[in-house]
Amino acid sequence: MRYSFLNDYSEGAHPSILNALVESNMIQQTPYGDDVFSVDAKQRIRKHLGASFSGSVHFVASGTLANLVSISSVLKPYEAVITVQSGHIVSHEAGAIEATGHKLITVPGVEGKLTPVNLKEAIAKNSFFPHMAKPGLIYISNVTEMGTVYTHAELSALSAIAKEHGLLLFMDGARMGMALASNKNDMTLADIAELCDVFWIGGTKVGALLGEAIVVSNPDLVEGFDICIKQKGGLLAKGRLLGVQFQTLFNDELLYVDIARHANAMAAQLAQGIKAAGYDLQDEPDANQVFAILPNTLIETLKQSFEFFVWQPVDDKKSLVRLVTSWATEESQVIRFVEQLSS
Amino acid sequence: MRYSFLNDYSEGAHPSILNALVESNMIQQTPYGDDVFSVDAKQRIRKHLGASFSGSVHFVASGTLANLVSISSVLKPYEAVITVQSGHIVSHEAGAIEATGHKLITVPGVEGKLTPVNLKEAIAKNSFFPHMAKPGLIYISNVTEMGTVYTHAELSALSAIAKEHGLLLFMDGARMGMALASNKNDMTLADIAELCDVFWIGGTKVGALLGEAIVVSNPDLVEGFDICIKQKGGLLAKGRLLGVQFQTLFNDELLYVDIARHANAMAAQLAQGIKAAGYDLQDEPDANQVFAILPNTLIETLKQSFEFFVWQPVDDKKSLVRLVTSWATEESQVIRFVEQLSS
Amino acid sequence: MRYSFLNDYSEGAHPSILNALVESNMIQQTPYGDDVFSVDAKQRIRKHLGASFSGSVHFVASGTLANLVSISSVLKPYEAVITVQSGHIVSHEAGAIEATGHKLITVPGVEGKLTPVNLKEAIAKNSFFPHMAKPGLIYISNVTEMGTVYTHAELSALSAIAKEHGLLLFMDGARMGMALASNKNDMTLADIAELCDVFWIGGTKVGALLGEAIVVSNPDLVEGFDICIKQKGGLLAKGRLLGVQFQTLFNDELLYVDIARHANAMAAQLAQGIKAAGYDLQDEPDANQVFAILPNTLIETLKQSFEFFVWQPVDDKKSLVRLVTSWATEESQVIRFVEQLSS
Amino acid sequence: MRYSFLNDYSEGAHPSILNALVESNMIQQTPYGDDVFSVDAKQRIRKHLGASFSGSVHFVASGTLANLVSISSVLKPYEAVITVQSGHIVSHEAGAIEATGHKLITVPGVEGKLTPVNLKEAIAKNSFFPHMAKPGLIYISNVTEMGTVYTHAELSALSAIAKEHGLLLFMDGARMGMALASNKNDMTLADIAELCDVFWIGGTKVGALLGEAIVVSNPDLVEGFDICIKQKGGLLAKGRLLGVQFQTLFNDELLYVDIARHANAMAAQLAQGIKAAGYDLQDEPDANQVFAILPNTLIETLKQSFEFFVWQPVDDKKSLVRLVTSWATEESQVIRFVEQLSS
The missing domain is CATH 3.90.1150.10 (Aspartate Aminotransferase, domain 1)
Incomplete structure (x- = not known):
């Protein structure tokens, strides 16, 4: 072997998670994420999002769902996504974003990261309306596909450009845990919530059986987000499965x-x-x-x-x-x- | 309480399933459904599908995903779905099927079932082409939303009409277990595989934490089905989670x-x-x-x-x-x- | 014969329109609707829309395009359309609206019209979120498919319900001319612009070779509408063809x-x-x-x-x-x- | 000036076209393309498509419609389009193809053309299934965006690769006339019909007021194509407008x-x-x-x-x-x- x-x-779940699932198993609960475990798990996550956080937290089953639900929920039909060429949504999600109707505009990355220069150039090049889809959202991942981690200064620079051009900033956090634990990292989840409109905190790659927590930090984007999750098949009847896991991951010892x-x-x-x-x-x-x-x-x-x-x-x-x-x-x-x- | x-x-999983998850937890596996548990689980399901079965079996995370992946994967863009008004996809999946681009044509059900008479009438009424979307697939569920179960004769009648008009027959089996165990039932999974082009065997409502097994019994529909699952966010990185559960559900004692x-x-x-x-x-x-x-x-x-x-x-x-x-x-x-x- | x-x-165009096309034919123009004819035609239409009109006017090639562009442009992905069962979009546009991802919720019409009672009932029935698509827009046509015409009181009643429930009101005006000329009519285009968020003034059935004028009267819906038209293939390179026709239709003698x-x-x-x-x-x-x-x-x-x-x-x-x-x-x-x- | x-x-229509419209104007006709002019125009076009042609000819209103209808009609939902970076669908159609759910895979062009080497590389790179959308169709244009024209040898080479990999070959012929009239050209429409699965013969840029003739030369792709046209809003009620124009363009003197x-x-x-x-x-x-x-x-x-x-x-x-x-x-x-x- x-x-x-x-x-x-490659393995199942962190043993603490399995234990929590076993212990909570026979307690009857309301379905579809209204169980006490999910409610508590969201509360635990919110504690990390800063005092001024007024958005919402949602659990979905997979990273591709987290990406496609988030992006399709917040974009208008004529809007496109800007991403580095190595972005996971470009060539590892079977065209999931395009399948929701949105174009990807790819720009060269530098060590997997989107740089302000390349971002600005992409925005400038994609401005011949109505002949071009309008850039509406910037997709980045942290940790990136190349294993690198964004700094607070880097993310702030992208966020400033996004705001200047009326673009949303979205972070795929499949490996958010590893980003937060990185020596390179100088950001808290609250910082990320402040700089990004939507991001997600990956569970699958950080010890869960499955599940990702989407944080909608821009309050204007909250309405209907839960319906989008249901519409795309991302709402589990036994939402407790995700709640119990994130409760465990966001326990007192973090x-x-x-x-x-x-x-x-x-x-x-x-x-x-x-x-x-x-x-x-x-x-x-x-x-x-x-x-x-x-x-x-x-x-x-x-x-x-x-x-x-x-x-x-x-x-x-x-x-x-x-x-x-x-x-x-x-x-x-x-x-x-x-x-x-x-x- | x-x-x-x-x-x-309302509860978590059947204890046998939790046990199996605990026992298999630390064994390293290939991701995305190529783990030994998933391979074996599919094999166990295939044993029930008849000697002539030449289709494929796929696991997805939720019932809405099972419905939307199956329907959108097999239909052409101009094709519509015929369903009874009480069908789960009509008013309990947030427009999931329409979100993949397909019209629902609703017909009155009788105790939750689609009848040959109503089916034929719907086909006849929706034949003014190219002004109407073309009926392409018949959606039924077994157990139905009204709690009733189809007999072999009833399903055969729908299947015959489907074949006569070039329509696919699709069965939502969220409660397939309860259908098979019903006193009213006179069908095996092999019978269903013979009569339906695609159907699914629900796990969530039959003791699993989550997960449904889609059976593509019409071999012409197999190609690309797995890519559709990935594209819609239905492919779990830890596919083992679904494999272990269906292995347990389809054990020797069934x-x-x-x-x-x-x-x-x-x-x-x-x-x-x-x-x-x-x-x-x-x-x-x-x-x-x-x-x-x-x-x-x-x-x-x-x-x-x-x-x-x-x-x-x-x-x-x-x-x-x-x-x-x-x-x-x-x-x-x-x-x-x-x-x-x-x- | x-x-x-x-x-x-059944015939081509009103002779005045053909004359105008012949006379303007060789004058070089900016493409894609920025020609002097289109600009003037829009100005002429705006004169009928009331002093407070602050929306936009757009030309597209066909009625189905007018419907699908308008509806898909203004709805969020999780939103549905309420329409009477006899609505043109239900069974005479090949599933065009669903193909843009939106569910149709059908209610019984009375002489082809949507009534306040039936509208309220549909809204009430479709409120189990996040399991149902959320009603977002009301589709009506004037003249209706049954040949009837809405009165000011009837339209006002629907508009009031729409506003109360945060729904948009949309009018398909394929036969708007016949509605305006009807003995039953007691509305001006300005009235309609005040009561509806989006509506269109049909050319094809009122003497044009082709073409419909979409009026976006709700200023919040204007942004990106032109990109949606382009994205759906509705923007003609020789936009002059539509401009010249509507210039002629909206001449001084109306x-x-x-x-x-x-x-x-x-x-x-x-x-x-x-x-x-x-x-x-x-x-x-x-x-x-x-x-x-x-x-x-x-x-x-x-x-x-x-x-x-x-x-x-x-x-x-x-x-x-x-x-x-x-x-x-x-x-x-x-x-x-x-x-x-x-x- | x-x-x-x-x-x-920049101008209207070729005078012969306007004349034909004027002359035919008052003759009552069946709508939606079943008029005698459209039937005859299609017959005239078919004469150029070779004796063995067994496909279909369709008229639509615009080039973007021709592209989006053709591509979305023939692809399966998990399939992607390969195109050169300078392709019209990449950055001049507002994301029209992605809006139908399909990914664009862009490759570098050489003088606007897709080369066999670059095509093969794109196919090879996009073969990690089910994680990638599957290449399903090759989009080229002739004349290209760079003003160049494909030779018979060049098109044959692309067609051979397409067949080898089970891809469809599609040609955007917005300027097909100029391609056929080019000194570089050594192909007939029959050659193109033999090598391409679908292509279109542009009218808008070759003297028509509007309108493009789509040729579906692969007979397997004919079914439902007309419903797709209707669904996307491409079917004109007064189809005669397109029929008369193509009748004139494909007259005896060509x-x-x-x-x-x-x-x-x-x-x-x-x-x-x-x-x-x-x-x-x-x-x-x-x-x-x-x-x-x-x-x-x-x-x-x-x-x-x-x-x-x-x-x-x-x-x-x-x-x-x-x-x-x-x-x-x-x-x-x-x-x-x-x-x-x-x-």
Whole structure:
């Protein structure tokens, strides 16, 4: 059995979550998210969103649902989405956004991030109306697809441009935990709620069985958001399943960030070991993804004991590989991986 | 604490399912439904679909997703859906089908069922092309919204009309378990697979935390179905969550039907008690929903100890109420409810 | 050659329109509706919309485009349309509205009209959120599909209910000319602009080759409307074609209403002749559609000289027929038709 | 009054078309494209489509409608469109294709054309299913947005790749006339019908008031195409307006190509004059668009007498300009333009 560094969703749920599900199982509840667990979980999340927060919190079953519901709910039919080319919605969600009727305008990213310069250029280029769809929303993810994390200054710059041009700012937080736990991070959820109109706090990649918490922080966008969720199939009859999980993740000790901290630490340890063994990283990992350049022969050997993604060839003899860690990553396996690098 | 007969999703999951989730939790798996649990669960379901079955089985997170993915995946853009007025997709899914671009053509139902006469009339009336959307699919549910169950003869008649007019036949099986376990039922899943082009086997209302198994029995409709699921946000990263549950429901003892049998038995016991107490049922319950006519004063009294749905007034003094039972319904509560009828 | 009373679009354009097209043909113009003809035509229409009008006027190529662009442009994705069952969008536009993602909620009409009672009932019934699509817009047509015309009092009543419930009021004016020219009418375009959020002034059925003028009278709905038109394919490169036509229809003598007055007069003459010959009308015609009950044997005879629509059987021996008149209807043919009734 | 070389739709219709409209105006006809003119026009077009043609011909009102109806009619919901970045549907149709639910996959063009290498690369890159939308159709235009024309060899190469990968090949023929009349062209409409699954023959830019003829040459795609046209608002009540125009364009002398030949000749004359005056062309013009590099000071002078599009700066002192000619372009104005180059 090979140990997997393929992704951060190879196991089930964090044991605390399973325990909570078992314990709450037989308590009868109102369906569709009106259960006491969901109500409490939302309250716990709201505590992190700042005193002035006047939006809403919603749970949905998957990240693609979180993206497509959020974007289609807040855009007008003639509006388009600006995103970096590497954005998850561009090529990993089967055209989910377009299927709701909205165009994606792609711009080059820098280490997976949208930059103010590229954003402004995209806005300027897409202004020949009524012949062009009107940019209406900026999609970013944090952690990005390249494993990088936005700083407060970076996000503020994008938010300022968004406001200046009447665009909404939306953050895909599939790995929000790892972003918050990152050494690079200097933002709280309250900061993000202030700067973004809508964002989501991913559960699936941070220890939950499934589920993402969408935060609509712009109060003008709250109306009808719940109907959109239902319309797109995102409302679970047993909403308690999502409530119990986020209750657990947002407990007093903030398990959500603890989990992510472990994932990030394991990635740092992998990165450190790779460098110590004399190999190059593409970049220092901001979160729980390590991009390393390894010889193809070594990759072949490693593949006998580990699963990981070979991202792309670097040259004839070397390739870029991606290693992902999670709440469940065993330190012993990290050590074993590093040992095999030098053997 | 009032005991709830409101619906069949007031509790979490059947304990066997929770156990299976706990036991399998730490085993690393391939994501997106390619895990060993999902593969095995699909295999177990296929065993019930007949030797000649050459379609596919897919898991999605919710019933609305099952309906909207199935319908939008198999229809051409100019095609419409024929459904009875009481169909779940008509007024309980927030316009989910129309949101995928397809018109609903509603016809009057008879005890919640679509009849051959009404179906033929709808087909005939909707044939003024190109001015009308073309009927392309017939939507039925089994158990119906009125709690009734289709017989083999009834389904065969609809299927024959569908084939004659080039329409697809689709069955929403949110309560498929209760249909299979019904005294009225004379069909196997293989029969349904033979007669319907697409149908689904509901998990949420039959003991699962969430999840429905869509069966595409018409092999011409298989291509791209999985991409549609992904595009609509229905593909879970931890597909194992659905796989483990359906593995458990479709175990050697066919827990899926056992669960439903208990629900139906509890409904029958409620119905029997109501009649014995001198009150009328709207109909004999085919499955796990009891529609009873009770005096308003009695309803007020019962409401102090039980939750249930007051469906509609019958006259000034009486109302129709709906009582729903499930895998979790305690016989002691049924007995207590019946006792209160006579007290 | 049989003379046709089938509809009001059997001929080309009113001669004045063709003349104007010929005269303006070689003058170079800016495309996409920014030509001097379109600008002037919009100005001429605005003169009829009241001093306080602060909305916009747009031209599109067809009635279905006018309906689908208007409705999809102003609704949020989770919103539905309330319409009478006989509404043109229900069964004569191939599911055009649903294809933009919006549900139609149908209510029984009374002589083709939406009544306050039925409207309120539909609103009340469709209020179980988030499980139901939210009513967002009321669709009516004037003249209705049944040939009737709304009074100021009737429209005011619907508008008041719309405002009370936060719904938009939309009027399909495919035969707006005939409504304005009707003896039943007591409204100006300014009245309609005050009471409706969006409506359109039909050209196709009132002497134009094609084209409808959409009036967005609610200023909150103006933004992006032109992009929606472009996105749905409704913006003609040679927008002048629509501009020249509406310039002509809205000339100083208001040809638009003159044309309709002739159509209505021909219908009245037909109706009068039918009654004089001893046959019944379904109703007195408000505009240019006559619904008459004729013996089937007579219908057979008339069919040899005339084309018209046999709407539905009344009994074994009689049927309801529909006769439509237009700007082009020749009085001599009306006389000939009436003569044949008595021969 | 400045003379316009801005586009090929600055005037109304070719005089022959207006004459035909005037002459046919009062003849009563069946609506919605079943008039004798439309039937005959389709027959005339079919004569050019080859003996083995077994598809269908349809008229719609605009180019955007032709594109969006064709693409949405033939694709499955999970399928995407491959197009060059400069494709008209990418940035000049307000997101019309995405609004029907389909993703655009853009690839770099070479002089506006899709090349086999780039096409294959796009297909290869977009094959990670079910996470990616599946390429289903290749969109090209002929003449391209850059004014170039495809050769038979080039189109055959694309068609072969399309067939190999199960993709449909679709050609936007807004300027099909100019393509057929081009010196570069070595294809007939029958060749195009053989190689493309769907294509359209543009009227708007080739002398019509409006209207495009869509040819569905793949017989598997014919069913329901007319309903899609109606659903998208593309079916004119007075279909005769399109029928009469295409009857005239496809008369015995093939006015359609005559018109385009004049446009191309005027462009060639402009190009020749520009070169003779000592200025550079970006490329030799294949059809009716001339891209020339002119000094900014000269451009300022020319702007006093002519309208044309300044495409983009070349350097501090020079810009690329686009000049478009049409059926209506007066040779005297071409001569005057060329004279001003040297004055």
